[in-house]
Amino acid sequence: MDQHKHVDQRKPASEQLLALLDGRRLSPAQRRIAQYLIDNLAEAAFLNSVDLAERAGVSQPAVSRFAAALGFSGYPALRDALRPIVLGAVAETPQQVRRNELQAAIAAEEANLATLHELTADPERFAALGRELAASACLPVLGLRMSDPVAYYFCYGAARIHPDVRFVDSAGSAAFDLLLQARQAGGTWLLAFMLPRYAVETITVLDEAHRQGFKVALVTDSRLAPWADRADVVFPAPVGSRLVFDSHAAPMVLAGLLVQAIADAEPARTQLRLEEHEALHENHAYYLH
Structure with missing residues (x-):
């Protein structure tokens, strides 16, 4: 049937x-x-x-x-x-068809964000992970293929408030080397993003991270994903599947929430580092006013 x-x-x-x-x-x-x-x-x-x-x-x-x-x-x-x-x-009319299609895509993302809204009903979950990630002297962040942009967004913000964030955007021996170097630099946690379409290589990197002694925090689209058992902490963030390629509104928001959690865990360090970045920006006029 x-x-x-x-x-x-x-x-x-x-x-x-x-x-x-x-x-x-x-x-x-x-x-x-x-x-x-x-x-x-x-x-x-x-x-x-x-x-x-x-x-x-x-x-x-x-x-x-x-x-x-x-x-x-x-x-x-x-x-x-x-x-x-x-x-x-x-x-x-063709216009009505396209309107329905675009509105359905937006409605799906609204539902995804509503799911994320429920997740934040327990702010201590974010705060607890934020403390762990902030305390990891070196923080490797994994994002392969379609997960790469969301992981990079996290890295861009986290690197301004955490002293050592390292982006793992390739698999194989290069990833294993980066993990070893991060471990030698005092890393205790790996933050991994694994979103559809799921890169097979991500599993090998997660397994190697555990072998090297890392704890793993995983952002994926479902807590029931079969690879969730490879993580110590799982944060689900559903993705939009209405368009030709997945849209990542909820994962991007979740990435921002995790950056916020790291900032809240070390407020004095966060303030000092942000002020130093702002001074650098002002000296070199990075941005238009």
Whole structure:
């Protein structure tokens, strides 16, 4: 039996299609298919898989995998579900379709931030980790592939209030060397970001970090992720999956909260370091006024 979601056929076609896509973990190629369906649903619902693949600019197997990702037994079953949506829905203009799509993406991010809002109901969790990270004489931060920008955002802020933050943005022997050097410099914690699509190499770095004696704080999109057991502390931050690539509103906010927690753990050090940075900025006119 197909395990796809029930959709409300009273809603516009684009909203019904977005409901089918909601919460699905799709690859970029699969999202290209989804985008083509959103933009051309009236036509696409009557195409075979080969034609749909050609129109969307992907392979035919990608179409089959897309249908499976939505919970259908195959593409014919997905097409059978799309046709009633097209035939029974109120006609929409292209502008209405795109509006529904963009608003759905924003609504999904609002829901992600609401989840993060619930997480902050226990501020001591952040404060406790902030004290641990602040006390780590050297703080390595891991972020590979799509997790890299969020990890870098954390590093950019943390490096201004923590004396030794080191960004681990590559895997393999280079990462192992960085961990060893961080350990030799007095590091006790590794902060890791592991967000979809999950880089396999991240697991090897986490395992090596434990082997070298680090404790691991992990930011990922679900506390129930199978790699969560590799971390001593897990902070979940859901990601938006409505666009071609994931959007990271909640993980970025969480990264900022962790920087804040480090700052709060060492207020005197934080103030001194920030004042030194401000003096440097003023002397060299880094920013426009």
